[in-house]
Ligand code: NCD
């Protein structure tokens with residue numbers, strides 16, 4: 001007897017372990033989409049100016065909570081933007097007071113609003129040692145920024161030149177390699193015995209570099225780290241659906257208005273908060289791994305961060321294709337929603 005195909009799936013409410021909510025009108029436009037499906041999210045600190053201190057993180061958290069639609073229990077987990085001037089004591093205090101969950105490391109110039117990032121990694125060593133001592137995770141944007149390194153190689157080179165040395169010098173530091181895009185990163189995480197995990201985005205499970213560059217340039221598929229070859233996408237899918245506890249969802253949903261993306265020097269970032277769960281259900285179903293979706297979206301992340309899983313559940317239902325908006329009107333301009341290029345049959349039951 002063959003098993004009936006699954007058409008309903010109830011899982012613990014998911015969390016998003018890497019999210020850009022921005023501020024002001026954009027925050028108001030995108031926050032409801034995350035709050036609809038997700039219980040918590042690790043909030044990226046790359047505002048202008050960046051969220052560097054405990055005080056700034058607390059103020060940003062208050063602005064997020066104020067923008068939260070009534071009746072939603074979404075919890076923003078704040079991060080501090082690591083600079084060469086970050087004070088270890090301020091970080092420790094923010095962690096102890098429950099203001100900041102993690103610290104974010106951007107190599108200077110790696111991505112949107114990362115000019116204040118780190119150039120000399122020895123300068124931040126005291127902060128990293130303090131974090132190791134108190135068990136506070138470091139979220140890492142894993143790309144070198146050297147102009148002589150090919151953009152498609154920047155993640156793999158980062159592992160060898162930056163991440164291995166940091167983890168060797170501060171082995172007790174808990175690291176999250178964010179939005180991994182290569183088989184190299186997947187292998188590196190799999191080969192480590194402790195204190196290393198990785199987030200994977202929705203879009204990197206779906207697109208490869210051809211989607212961006214073949215048959216005309218597609219700015220709405222441009223993000224950082226940039227999508228790689230198909231063999232890397234396949235390695236990411238295998239890691240995500242494997243059930244391996246070191247891999248979990250971080251959407252890296254990063255809203256930019258259309259005018260900001262569609263210009264001679266367009267911004268990096270893909271907006272997926274609204275349709276991520278539908279996209280992921282398709283990816284996991286196609287891989288014959290719907291049963292592993294909950295581990296990826298709802299169990300592995302809290303486990304690594306040392307937090308309880310969400311008490312609530314959500315139910316995904318399969319039916320006729322769901323019509324998501326292609327564009328969302330925000331107070332600062334239109335925002336294009338990620339188009340996976342295939343119909344989405346799964347929706348989250350209201
Ligand atoms: C992010 C953004 O726009 O803030 N962009 C992106 O392409 N992912 C920054 C980042 O996380 O790299």
Ligand code: ZN
Nearest residue numbers: 020044252254
């Ligand atoms: Zn990001």
